[in-house]
Amino acid sequence: MSLLEIKNLHARIGDTGILHGIDLTIGRGEVHAIMGPNGSGKSTLSYVLSGRDGYEVTEGDILLDGESVLEMEADERARAGMFLAFQYPVELPGVGGMAFLRAAVNARKRDAGKDEVDQLEFVKMVRAEAKNLGIKDDMLKRPVNVGFSGGEKKRYEILQMALLKPSMAILDETDSGLDVDALKIVSEGVNLLRSVERGMLVITHYQRLLNHIVPDQVHILAGGRIVKSGDKTLALEVEENGYSGLGDAA
Amino acid sequence: MVATVETIEAVEQATGAYKYGFVTDIETEKSPKGLSEDVIRFISGKKMEPEWMLTWRLKAYRYWLKMTPPDWAKLNVPPIDYDNIYYYAAPKSAEAPKSLDEVDPELLRTYEKLGIPLNEQKMLAGVAVDAVFDSVSVATTFREELAKAGVIFCPISEAIREYPDLVRKYMGSVVPVSDNYFSALNSAVFTDGSFVYIPKGVRCPMELSTYFRINEKNTGQFERTLIIAEDSSYVSYLEGCTAPQRDENQLHAAVVELVAQTDAEIKYSTVQNWYPGDETGKGGIYNFVTKRGACRGDRSKISWTQVETGSAITWKYPSCVLKGKDSVGEFYSVAVTNGAQQADTGTKMIHLGEGSRSTIISKGISAGRSNNTYRGLVEMNKAAENSRNFTQCDSLLVGDTCGAHTVPYMVSRNPSAKIEHEATTSRISEDQLFYCLQRGLDEEEAVSLIVNGFCKEVMNELPMEFAVEAQKLIGISLEGSVG
Ligand SMILES: Nc1ncnc2c1ncn2[C@@H]1O[C@H](COP(=O)(O)OP(=O)(O)O)[C@@H](O)[C@H]1O
Ligand SMILES: [Mg+2]
DSSP states (O other): OOSEEEEEEEEEETTEEEEEEEEEEEOTTOEEEEEOOTTSSHHHHHHHHHTOTTEEEEEEEEEETTEEOTTSOHHHHHHTTEEEEOSSOOOOTTOBHHHHHHHHHHHHHHHTTOOOOOHHHHHHHHHHHHHHTTOOHHHHHSBTTTTOOHHHHHHHHHHHHHHHOOSEEEEESTTTTOOHHHHHHHHHHHHHHOOTTOEEEEEESSTHHHHHSOOSEEEEEETTEEEEEESTHHHHHHHHHOSTTSSTTO | OHHHHHHHHHHHHOOSSOTTOOOOOOOEEEOOBSOOHHHHHHHHHHTTOOHHHHHHHHHHHHHHHHOOOOOOSSOOOOOOOGGGSBSOEEEGGGSOOSSGGGSOHHHHHHHHHHTOOHHHHHHSTTOEEEEEETTEEEEEOSHHHHHHTTOEEEEHHHHHHHOHHHHHHHTTTSSOTTSSHHHHHHHHHOOBOEEEEEOTTOBOSSOEEEEEEOOSTTBOBOBEEEEEEOTTOEEEEEEEEEOOOOSSOEEEOOEEEEEEOTTOEEEEEEEEEOOOOSTTOTTOEEEEEEEEEEEOSTTOEEEEEEEEOOOSEEEEOOEEEEOSTTOEEEEEEEEEEOTTOEEEEEEEEEEOSTTOEEEEEEEEEEOTTOEEEEEEEEEEOTTOTTOEEEEEEEEEEOSSSOEEEEEEEEEESOTTOEEEEEEEEEEOOHHHHHHHHHTTOOHHHHHHHHHHHHTHHHHTTSOHHHHHHHHHHHHHHTTTSOO
């Protein structure tokens, strides 16, 4: 059984249809990349998968571990193992980072019928993971995403992924806003999280990220459809020729 | 932190909209219903008060008869039938318990349901508890330790008998009998409350805490609190309350007076969680409170911190009269309204002394169909040379059927004085909510987290053991406000 199966997925925002029949299967241990021009529906796909309000599935299905998630709320899907690293992480003024991270980890533990994390151990764990990602202690003390630079926000997303250990991680343009050094650190962080248990869907506009996080498969999204799939060389092709000419919808 | 854990457990186990809704069955001794000079004599007699106190009460009553309730607040207050209220009710077994063993076990169970067992409280971080049940204090702890430091902490009725000179000197000196309709009423019929006296140079060795609780059907609760901090002394006072569910509206009209002499500091913290009524507001508490502090001495400081989550109607403006040179007044407030709750709350900072400073941080959170108004006065008087005020007033709306209002009044009679006012209104954004949900938090936890973040600056002012409980309360009061 595949980890994530997207079957003939159609979705709309309000009255506007955005996704027009997406088929995609991701197995455990696989990393898939989705590339596409701006406005092709990449972020929309990530929101539809994670169950955001206002994104309505009109046809098709999404299966996680063989079970449809369409009837599940966003928080239930998250606790079932779906994780989204946001293209634009959201600021939560006054909400302490440590408290937020612990609440998120505990929410999953509770769901799994496990004990909540020990506070001291948790702090140690967060510090260790943060260090890998070049996140300073000072940043952990600040409210979630408040006053973080673009790059810091992206690292913080990966830190959360490391702590939550999702089975299915979607990374939406994690490379945008990162300079070369930061891109390296973040990619290394992501690569550390590659595992035979975990599937990843890496969304990007540029091929550059895929030099660091090497995907098993690459899909080109255009006009709400996957217009081409291939191995990592497809990304290089796009880099060279652009998105034009990759199917009629592009 | 035992009490906190138990509070959380009790809260989680309970069902229904209001988590502390239960009624204890304790026989009470009541005055006849309604208000008259005879009822006042009955109360005064029950309390074994000296003649001067009775005279004072009667004077207040005669003022009250001529007064009318305030109508300037943005509140819709149903008419109150003052003749349908019991002005005195005392738990029967509460004559004079010398230890917890003598306290009615039924009463102790009530505290346990609330998660504040006195037995354990005693062992907790040095907090003295003067527990008020209905109108009579039934248990007072830590008295001896406080006595060693020369601190007086006792029921006001005891203070009237034991320390008449102090009470006569200060009571009514900050909130005059005729100050307003509800303070006049309180002055006539108050039945209990606390008295605190911190002698010169003494730092009170522990946080002083009182848990108020209304229990008797149709009983108005009229507390009177008087805190006096002599020169260079310090005290932190904590007040928190919860009340059981009932049908009739319950009037609560307390008066709190604080006096800070030269270099003295008083920190007064409140967590107010009285029954807000059902979805329509029926049965909730009317909380009409007059709280005022006088910074009499130079460099004296009074700091009010309040977390208001309960009551059907709140009318409350903890204020500071800054008379001393370089005196400091602070007001930190979180007011949460949900359902049909109405709150009109804020502060008055009256600057009289040179170089006096005040800070106002108000966080209003409205949800449901509730109405939440901040009303604040900053007054710079002629002698308030180089005085300063900073006001920050933030409103957060949850949903789109509630109302948030900010009504600042500013009066400046001294050109060297500076008043700064900032105000914002915001909503919990869908972005923020989704971000939290995506991390696995359910909607209620997410809202609670975001809202507690919004009031962080105020929560930081609360003593630690209160802050944890208050955070929970804010989450609980917003339950059912989203989704
Ligand atoms: N809230 C919305 N309401 C209506 N249309 C939207 C909304 N969000 C995005 N869209 C539209 O959906 C399309 C896909 O957007 P998006 O998924 O953000 O693309 P990408 O992430 O690939 O740049 C775009 O045409 C965009 O304008
Ligand atoms: Mg996008």
